[in-house]
Amino acid sequence: xxxxxxxxxADIQLSSVLYALSDPVRLFILAxxxxxxxxxxxxxxxxxxxxxxxxxxxxxxxxxxVSVRVHGTQRFLSIRTEDLESRFPGLLTxxxxxxxxxxxxxxxxAE
Amino acid sequence: xxxxxxxxxADIQLSSVLYALSDPVRLFILAxxxxxxxxxxxxxxxxxxxxxxxxxxxxxxxxxxVSVRVHGTQRFLSIRTEDLESRFPGLLTxxxxxxxxxxxxxxxxAE
Numbered sequence: 001x002x003x004x005x006x007x008x009x010a011d012i013q014l015s016s017v018l019y020a021l022s023d024p025v026r027l028f029i030l031a032x033x034x035x036x037x038x039x040x041x042x043x044x045x046x047x048x049x050x051x052x053x054x055x056x057x058x059x060x061x062x063x064x065x066v067s068v069r070v071h072g073t074q075r076f077l078s079i080r081t082e083d084l085e086s087r088f089p090g091l092l093t094x095x096x097x098x099x100x101x102x103x104x105x106x107x108x109x110a111e
Numbered sequence: 112x113x114x115x116x117x118x119x120x121a122d123i124q125l126s127s128v129l130y131a132l133s134d135p136v137r138l139f140i141l142a143x144x145x146x147x148x149x150x151x152x153x154x155x156x157x158x159x160x161x162x163x164x165x166x167x168x169x170x171x172x173x174x175x176x177v178s179v180r181v182h183g184t185q186r187f188l189s190i191r192t193e194d195l196e197s198r199f200p201g202l203l204t205x206x207x208x209x210x211x212x213x214x215x216x217x218x219x220x221a222e
Contacts, residue, residue: 014213018206019133022126088213094205095129102125102199 002070004061009083012064017088020063026056027099030079033066034096038078113181115172120194123175128199131174137167138210141190144177145207149189 020026025046032044041053048056057077060066064083069076084092131137136157143155152164159167168188171177175194180187195203 014206014209014215015133015135015138018129022130022133024126027126088209090205091209094201095125098125098199098202104125 004068004070006061006067006080007064009064009080009087012080012083012087014088014091016063017065017084017091020060020065021095023056023059024104025052026060027096027104029053029056029060029077030065030092031096031099033077033079038069038076040074040076042074044077115179115181117172117178117191118175120175120191120198123191123194123198125199125202127174128176128195128202131171131176132206134167134170135215136163137171138206138215140164140167140171140188141176141203142207142210144188144190149180149187151185151187153185155188 021030025048028046029044033039041050041057044053046053054075057066057068057075060077061068064080064087066077067080069078079092081092132141136159139157140155144150152161152168155164157164165186168177168179168186171188172179175191175198177188178191180189190203192203
């Protein structure tokens with residue numbers, strides 16, 4: 001089974017987390033994961049091509065925001081809620097509340 | 112007097128604000144502004160060249176995070192606290208608390 005690199009909790013940097021959260025598609029993905037817990041990439045209903053979704057998943061993983069578990073051809077994404085809460089208490093909740101209430105449009109950039 | 116463009120409160124986008132906050136130097140600038148209110152660029156003690164500081168000030172202004180007032184050759188920066196609080200209640204406080212407690216190093220990227 002392929003193991004993907006995830007930063008240790010202590011190495012999660014605020015600026016990297018904020019960068020990972022600074023994209024409408026990634027905010028949408030996180031909102032979906034918060035609603036439903038673990039999801040495969042294929043189960044997340046975003047109108048982007050698979051390679052773009054993989055890119056977003058990687059950005060979120062490398063920043064320490066999500067955990068990606070590879071099983072066969074599927075990748076299961078979940079938010080590293082405990083690690084984020086331990087590093088930056090209240091931050092994710094605050095950002096996601098802002099997202100839910102802001103009506104931010106999911107502008108799709110061709111990547 | 113030169114007037115710089117600032118987005119209207121209603122046009123401030125969450126993803127743009129998070130992007131503006133996703134840099135250690137910009138987080139440091141905001142921490143300084145929170146401590147002391149309005150400051151000129153020259154009064155902010157960051158080890159970056161003037162053009163880099165201007166670039167950061169512009170990123171923060173265009174995202175709607177800071178207001179920049181031009182007076183003669185000086186630019187006075189202040190956080191748009193009321194506008195941000197109205198758009199995204201608690202967000203800035205949450206991010207800045209995370210910054211103050213995270214010990215994020217101010218890594219300087221040559222730009």
